[in-house]
Amino acid sequence: MTEMAFEIVRLMMGLMMAYFHQRIADFILEHERVLIVAFRQRGIPVPILSRQMAYNIYFSLGIFVVALELFRIWMLLHP
Secondary structure, three states: OHHHHHHHHHHHHHHHHHHOHHHHHHHHHHHHHHHHHHHHHOOOOOOOOOHHHHHHHHHHHHHHHHHHHHHHHHHHHOO
């Protein structure tokens, strides 16, 4: 029973990640800018991730988690 609860929580986390992908990406990009400046000051070239690409990555990651968890829940219900 607790396995199913964990799977449902993971499913909800994936849905939340897909729903809030823009806010998550904006937050990560803001902190990433600080790291990019620090690396460039030390002479290490770092590629910059575009805002649209970050949105797509976090949305895709959320949908992947949802699909994976739906599969795992289905496997728990149909052994």
